[in-house]
Amino acid sequence: MQYSMYETIINNSQFPMNALIISLDSVTWHWHNEYELIGILSGSMTAKVLSNEYVLKEGDMLLVNPREVHSLQNNGGECLCMILQLSEELFRFADTAEDEKEIHFYFDTTQEEEPDCGFALFYYRMARILYETLRADKVSVFRVRAQVCSLIADLLEFSVYDKRLKNRGDRDQQDMLIRLIGYLENHLMNEDILSDACLKFGISRKTFDRIVDGILGISAKDLLDNLRVEKAKGLLKYTTKSTGYIMDVCGYFSENTFYRSFKKSTGLTPKEYREQIQMNNERDELKGYLDYETPKVVSLLKDRIEEWENQTCR
């Protein structure tokens, strides 16, 4: 499992978007330059976006704005998500003066800023896009584009968004955080990892804390714990390495600490976690976004689409 991803949209260079369905396990802190629209088909998950936390269940949606550091976490049981990643350029107005402004959406079913037309239309559009993507016949590429353009138009027309002009400095801070996370991930076994990172990036420990707190609303220590647990989870899940080994490479220097922070985060001891995973899941996937069985998904999407269409026809 990868711990943080810099996701680029690679599968469609002519029309910069990416659509996928995942069975979510967990995705740790990461960010990307695209808008990410998440729709829950089944199950429940917790999304953390900067310092905000959203608990999403079936039927919920959330739009993560570009360059916002976020993480996704399954709340137990299976959680099927529709994910749509849309390049910023798809949102550009013809007006060139808009270029420097970031369009910042407030689009999630758990908050009060409801689009004028409600959320259902967006949920339908998303299902439709995914459905067409999965059909993958000769014309679906055009249908997908048409649906994506309609979705964007609806977002711009009906949903709440503001535009932001940010200081270069704010972006720099975010870039710095991403670099810090990358460094931490690669040096988790170091005991003095935080002070090493400070040294490496020429910042004080105070600045480090301020950056992490300013963007994610947690302490650097909590961030580090989070990354360590995620790494341990991955190793427990996808390897047969011993807990002693895992503890070492994740930078836990006492068994007690390892158990305590693992249990705090997952509710299970490392051993229990490994047993459960192996019981539940025979499949070996190497991504946090798991591919899902297509026929099942297609019929699920079809149901959702028909639900909407029946409703609107009436």
Add this chain to the structure above:
Amino acid sequence: MGKSDLPLIDNWKTYRLSFQKQAEEIVADLSTEEKISLMSGRLTREEIRSQILNKKKKHYNETPYWAGGVARKNVMPILFVDGSRGVVCQRGVYTAFPAEILRGATFDRNLETEIGVAIAEEVIHAGGNLFGGVCVNLPYNPGWGRMQECYGEDSYLLGEMGSALIRGVQSRGVIACVKHYAFNSMENNRLNVNITCDRRTEQEVFLPHFKKCVDAGAGAVMTAYNSYQGEMCGQNRYLIRDVLKGEWGFDGFVMSDFTWGINDTVKAVRAGMDVEMPHTYCYGEALSRAVVQGTVEESLIDEAAVRLVRTLLAHGEYIQKVRPQVKKNETANRKEHIRLALQAAREGITLLENRNGTLPLKCVGKGRKIALLGLLAEEDNLGDRGSSCTYPPYVVHCFEAIWKELTGAELIIYSGENKSHCRRLAREADAVIIVAGNSYRNEGEHIKADETVPKKDTYGGDRIGGLSLPEEQLAMLDAVAEVRRDAVLVLTGGGPIVVESVREKVGAILMQFYPGMEGATALAEILFGRLSPSGRLPFAVPKSDGDEARVDWMADEQTYGRYHGYTLLEHNKVEPTYPFGYGLSYTSFSYFDLRCFIDGGALHVAVTVQNTGSMEADTSVLLFVGAPGVLADREERLLKGFARIHLKERETKTVTMECPLEELKYFDEARGEMVLEPGIYRIFVEDLQDTIPIS
């Protein structure tokens, strides 16, 4: 541009009349057809209509409109350039100054003259010779859609500022055309409405500023669409022949307002209408026939022709001399013109409310967040999109100018449509700025929808919805006020906006009017305290619409009374939200030592002003005079003088203002003339008051 090498003409009338003989000689040598061709515009009806509707990818007045001219006699045609807030021609070339209503709020004659010079240089650059943008109509009710095109609701202010503009425009030889003569203070039904008012109102309220503009040497006058006392202004013999050309001795020429300004050949010529603009309908062949049939005397044609030729010769010759220099200094001039546009905005933006020192905003720098709400924050806010619409090279938007001042703080720009989101931003931001008010959509020249073009709605027109903010903007203000009451409200608009119900909900209110292409720069300077606001309202802001003079915007018959705007409020003893001349500053001024005396047929007033605060700033000193009101019912007080000064911290200056006694006269209906009432006059300057006997 150096003026030194040009003859300075302080009296254009005298100068023009010196071409009388030459003009007579030329006219004597012209055929009747040629003389008649001098008297009309050369556009076709289709050309003008499609341009007004912006149909043929060419906007209204994209190039100067031709009228008249005789090539073989070297008499140049009229080359009409419209405006009022700058030259209308071309795209992306000429300066968009703040609308006149803001320039009225500057109370700065010198600046207005400089703007006139700048406009004239651009008119010449555009290939024009006449500037049709000296609009001095007096709004009877401030809901008039085109109030933005005039300097305010006071005749003295209109006359003074109009004259200042004319002096500037004509200093470069360009003919200044004063409009819309007269009583044009209703928009939606301007083509049909007939205005009546009593002689006294006409003489004291609606005509004096036109006379002052004529006295300042204006070379042309454009008539209004509406009728006066039952006759269209364009063919109103009383207004044109008797008053303008007769009593006032106007020597220039009169042109019709476009297309619908006249409808009767004989009536128009007899009334003294010299040019039908901008195409031929009543004149041209119809006029030739009338001359042949004898319904129009040839002497009337000669009279118009001589006026036209005389004026065009005088101004044409001067422009010839000016043109090379204008061309030569083009780049430098343009920069200077834009600087003037900025300067006007700096002087005119008016601070109306500032509780607990909300302004200037201090929350700049890293980590801070400013929320900027309202659809108008991202729009060009130049004013209406009628005949005075300008097409400048750029417009600084509110958000851009504010962003420049933020030095690291984040700027969140939001339309304000969703109330929850307004509340969220109000909670999250360190400061909230709300831009609200009007736009070309709900006030301005009335442009009717063209059924053949989809999505082109009717826009502009009178403020038939009333003087308050639109509902959705009030809702946005309320949402923010639920969270905090220290938001800064920036008002956009061409007239008073009733804010009685919102003033307690915000921390500060700034009136930015339509501040021109660089207006937002000035606004941001004021918001963040680089500059103290110094504008003063050229109108009163009433507590409610009903306090203003009653007008039925769709009426075919409308009477204008003598009392209107601040004179009506004061006459009725109705408190406004903000009186005429209201405007706050970041510093404080104290006034003392008011002295007045009569000398040389004028009232002289001196007052000493000190900047007692801690910031250098401009301020305008306004002089109001109250007549005895014994022989006749008189206004409580009327503006009769103003002066703009700059004071450093603690600096003291003495300001003197002069008001000719002529200005204090009233119209005695029994005697049919202006009369100076003897008695004790009251003098008001800010919080000071004095009296002076005048016999």
